Amino acid sequence: xxxxxxxxxxxxxxxxxxxxxxxxxxxxxxxxxxxxxxxxxxxxxxxxxxxxxxxxxxxxxxxxxxxxxxxxxxxxxxxxxxxxxxxxxxxxxxxxxxxxxxxxxxxxxxxxxxxxxxxxxxxxxxxxxxxxxxxxxxxxxxxxxxxxxxxxxxxxxxxxxxxxxxxxxxxxxxxxxxxxxxxxxxxxxxxxxxxxxxxxxxxxxxxxxxxxxxxxxxxxxxxxxx
Amino acid sequence: xxxxxxxxxxxxxxxxxxxxxxxxxxxxxxxxxxxxxxxxxxxxxxxxxxxxxxxxxxxxxxxxxxxxxxxxxxxxxxxxxxxxxx
Numbered sequence: 479x480x481x482x483x484x485x486x487x488x489x490x491x492x493x494x495x496x497x498x499x500x501x502x503x504x505x506x507x508x509x510x511x512x513x514x515x516x517x518x519x520x521x522x523x524x525x526x527x528x529x530x531x532x533x534x535x536x537x538x539x540x541x542x543x544x545x546x547x548x549x550x551x552x553x554x555x556x557x558x559x560x561x562x563x564x565x566x567x568x569x570x571x572x573x574x575x576x577x578x579x580x581x582x583x584x585x586x587x588x589x590x591x592x593x594x595x596x597x598x599x600x601x602x603x604x605x606x607x608x609x610x611x612x613x614x615x616x617x618x619x620x621x622x623x624x625x626x627x628x629x630x631x632x633x634x635x636x637x638x639x640x641x642x643x644x645x646x647x648x649x650x651x652x653x654x655x656x657x658x659x660x661x662x663x664x665x666x667x668x669x670x671x672x673x674x675x676x677x678x679x680x681x682x683x684x685x686x687x688x689x690x691x692x693x694x695x696x697x698x699x700x701x702x703x704x
Numbered sequence: 705x706x707x708x709x710x711x712x713x714x715x716x717x718x719x720x721x722x723x724x725x726x727x728x729x730x731x732x733x734x735x736x737x738x739x740x741x742x743x744x745x746x747x748x749x750x751x752x753x754x755x756x757x758x759x760x761x762x763x764x765x766x767x768x769x770x771x772x773x774x775x776x777x778x779x780x781x782x783x784x785x786x787x788x789x790x
Contacts, residue, residue, distance in 0.1 A: 540769055547766060576769065583771040590720045630717060630772055655718065 588655020
């Protein structure tokens with residue numbers, strides 16, 4: 479594989495884009511390009527796209543709703559449909575559901591409060607590009623920071639994604655009222671992952687832990703092996 | 705032409721905001737309110753060239769998230785708009 483090339487998309491109101499870029503740079507290496515929401519096209523020869531956390535467009539209308547219709551997202555949707563690996567964290571997860579790349583929606587937290595703390599997560603599958611570096615059932619600690627993280631989908635959709643092994647992570651404790659404690663979901667092809675917890679904030683001891691590293695390691699190792 | 709779009713959460717979708725409002729109403733000392741559901745009202749000023757199909761497209765693709773919300777479109781006479789009645 480040629481040098482790893484990734485893109486981090488910045489929307490007006492994104493605030494975890496730098497953290498995401500640093501995590502990818504440190505763990506995956508290669509070139510991390512920063513892409514603005516108004517760009518109509520993505521850079522050439524990308525291997526990986528990340529949608530960061532934040533409050534894109536001030537969460538107007540619904541979290542992620544405006545960002546999902548921004549010019550660059552049309553290019554991201556096309557790339558994802560061609561098989562490009564796409565990771566959306568927190569607001570990035572909300573954008574992916576609003577863009578129709580992932581099922582369900584993220585509602586206001588059931589407890590009404592903004593939740594900002596380290597939480598325990600269970601890795602539900604190691605059979606994905608993003609989670610191959612974890613073992614199934616492994617418990618990890620990753621921070622969350624969100625107001626709208628309450629995952630919702632109808633029962634049939636929940637049964638389907640569970641049956642297809644598309645729940646990547648589940649909260650090991652009550653956090654926000656999410657259906658079946660779902661914290662992260664894969665698309666049917668397995669190349670798109672959305673998750674509310676922030677793996678990019680847990681990549682070295684100085685941040686209190688490094689349980690997020692394996693996610694980025696999985697991506698780079700999976701792509702190099704491919 | 706004024707168009708009023710009312711967005712409401714589907715039945716079965718938890719509404720923490722509605723619950724908080726309900727709690728605050730009880731704080732006013734008014735009891736007997738059975739349930740509160742909060743939604744959104746979006747008023748659009750549109751040309752005659754905007755068709756019903758255009759309005760449906762707007763609602764389905766942007767104004768409402770069909771996973772969790774319903775929408776209702778009303779074409780309202782101008783004198784009946786919110787601004788006029790305030």
